[in-house]
Structure formats: structure tokens, C-alpha cells
Amino acid sequence: MEKQAENLHWIEVCLTPKLFSEIQTKEHYIVVLVDILRATTSICAAFENGVKSILPVATLEEAKELKNQGFLVASEQDGKKLDFADFGNSAFNFSRESIGGQTLVYCTTNGTRALEIAKKAEKIAIGAFINLSALTAWLISQDNNVVVLCSGWKNKFCLEDTIFAGALTEQLLNSGNFVINCDSAVAAVDLWRLAQPDILGYIEKAAHRHRLKKLELDDVIPYSFTLDSTKVVPVYTGGEITNEQIIKSTGTNS
């Protein structure tokens, strides 16, 4: 059932936020924001544990102000929860008891900057290995072009976000609804295929993985590279992130 080329959507992989201005099109598209270690994995984990919505904020001042208004706040510096906050930013902080049914303020300078960079997108979805297939199914249902925006590390290329971009690209290509026309997508898929047989082994090579180890924050790594532990699809619109999960399996997310 090959589709006509004109009916296909394109996937573009943006290896760091700094390269987003170079995406080739003025057309409509959805952005998938990726920060495997750790923001987008943590956000998916929070929705898996029943958070109602997440308000991303860029600064400590905003986070403190919202804390004073009675919101739950996740905020950390160098991996340590800040005193005024309820949680750090790790996926393991968000238990169902603590966040179920609530709105969470999530303080992330880089994440908020990426949301700002991607604001021309029709929607911005949150991608992680833990929601890979659910996200794929949702993207197919959206019938739109896709830009995978890797957060990277301090604007630099990072392996973990790139191999996720490759995994997502491969799944979307397998659906038959998408094409790629940028070298970064080709490279991401190739790196993902190299990594796939032993993701945790491969990711040992990643610089950020070692940074986390030094900070003793690497407990979350096996969880962050486990595929499809959740069906949530967090989507950012109008200043907040909510879950657009497809309740019933569409049969296309394998």
C-alpha cells in the first residue's frame, strides 16, 4: 500500500536547539521536544502517574511565585532539589500519591527555551523512550509534518537525544506515511540502529551519562531507556502541557 509522494509528510531531525532556525520549511509541522536525560522523560513519568497538567516555567522567580500561589513545584539545580520546591526534576520524584490529579509547575530553563524556539509549531509533543510507540501512534493520527527537536547538552549535540530521534524516525518511516530529506535524520536512524541491540551499553559512551554519574543522578538511566512503559502523549498548548494519549490502541503503534 505505497502512498503517493505528495501524500507523505516529512520528518526533520534538529540535533540541537541552535539549529532549529535552519529547518527547511515554512510549512506546518508538529515539534517533538526531546530531552531524554531528563526533562521529557520526567514529564512523561509525571503523566503516567496521573498529573493533570504541567506548567513549564523558565526561572526560579516564576517557580517561587507559583509555589506561593499554592502550586506544586519541581525545581532543581545541578540535580539537587531546591529548598523551596516540592520535588527535584527526576522521573522518580513523581509518585501517584504526590501528583495525581494535580497541576505541577516544572522549572526548566532549557526546556522552556526550547518551547519558545518551537512556538511556530502547530503542536509541541513531549517525546521519550518511555512513550515512543504511543507518541508514534499519536503523530500518525495528526497527519502532519514532524520536526524532532533534540535539546542536546548546553546547545551541543548529545547522543541520547539523537538515538531517540532515530528511533522515532524509524517508527514513523515504518508507518509508510513519512519521508526524510535531511542528513541529520539519516544519521539519527543509523546511530539508533547501532544502539538498539544494547541501548544501555551504547549510552555508556555518552558524555552526559557520565556527568549524571558524577552527580549520582544516574539511578534513573535504565528507566529512561526503557521503551514504551507508558502510553501518555504530553502535548504543550497555550502555556500548559496536558495528556493527549490515544486511549484505545490504533493498531499502528507497533
Add this chain to the structure above:
Amino acid sequence: MEKQAENLHWIEVCLTPKLFSEIQTKEHYIVVLVDILRATTSICAAFENGVKSILPVATLEEAKELKNQGFLVASEQDGKKLDFADFGNSAFNFSRESIGGQTLVYCTTNGTRALEIAKKAEKIAIGAFINLSALTAWLISQDNNVVVLCSGWKNKFCLEDTIFAGALTEQLLNSGNFVINCDSAVAAVDLWRLAQPDILGYIEKAAHRHRLKKLELDDVIPYSFTLDSTKVVPVYTGGEITNEQIIKSTGTNS
């Protein structure tokens, strides 16, 4: 003969010029400028054919002015030689008869911008597959850190420059004098290892390769991906590029 870590130099791979500002160090380093299709391959070819020096210029105005002063000029637009120029920018234009012993003005907007971006480097060397091992030997002789600056395509990541960065990184690592600490170098080496068994087959996936095919400029591709056809090491200092080739083999360039 393992060296102490403190005696090792680092290699950083910068996947596009736009990411150069993110390189991690304020230390001293040499930049290797890479634009496999086609500027850096063409510049190596010109030195292989005996050009004395190359003056890179950014604009047609500068190129025309220098042409009026009697210089030989290479300048093209969309792959077509411009009327006022003596040559286009293809490696195949520079025969020994036409350029031997002469100074060549080479008009390249992207190349000149990259030289400007890299101006804090102690030296800027010109890298291509055709001078890979000679460049490696020269870099080892320089006893300095190395930043591989990929030109990319319109500031975007491109496969051909990245796999060259991987090839050079692998050779430098094999010397035992270097370490890597950035994910882009890890990815470049992995992509190079994927590509190496059949470089031309691999590069079929590259978008720019198809752009050249459309422009009927792909005749130079097999030449551009042939390893070590020359021992020249073009180096940019003080506004011009000259050849710092190591005349005798040092025995380290294998």
C-alpha cells in the same frame, strides 16, 4: 606506551559552523576545516597540482577586484563557473598546467565565513578524504588540541563532512596522543565505521550528494571520497592558504 592523561590532547567535532560557539574550551587548538563537497577537497587538489598559495575571498566583488589585479580566480554560482572567473570551484578544474606555481583566488562565501568563525585557532588546516593521513601526521606533529569544523550544508548537519570528521578522529585516537570528550566525536566515529566498508554506497544517502547529481556536478564524487591521494596539508595563516606538507613520512600516518 600509554600516555598520561594530562599529556593527551582533545579532539572536538563541531557538526556545523553554527555550533562552533559551543566548543567547550578557551584553550589553544587547531581547527580542521572540512567541506568535502566541495571546497576543502578542491583546495587540496589545487595544492596537489602545485598551486603556490590560495587567497580565499567571501564576495564576488573581492574576486573581481583581484581578477583585475591579475590573479587567477575560481568562482562559481550553483556549480557553474562565473563568466569573469578562470575556473569553477571543482577539484577537476585545477590542472598543473593552469595553476602550478601560481596564486589562486578562491571565492567561497561559506568557506570564508568558516575561516572567520575559526579565527581564534592557532592554525586552520584544510581537511579532506584525499589528504586524510597526511593531515593526521601533520596534526600529530603540531602537539595541540584539534577542533574539526564541518561546514555542513547551509549551516545544517551533513553526512559527508561528519564521516570525514569520524575518519580523522579515529586516526588521531589511534595515534594514542588524543582523547575525545564530546558526543559529536563519538557519533562521527560510529558513522564513519558504518560508512567505511562502502563509502560511496553510504554517501548515496546524503542529501547534498543528490543536490550535486541534479546540478550534474557529481562527477567529482568518487575522487572526493578516495583516501590519501595526496600528501598536501593546506594551512590558513595571515589571509592565505599554503602547503605545510610533511615532506618525509614520519611513520605516524598509518
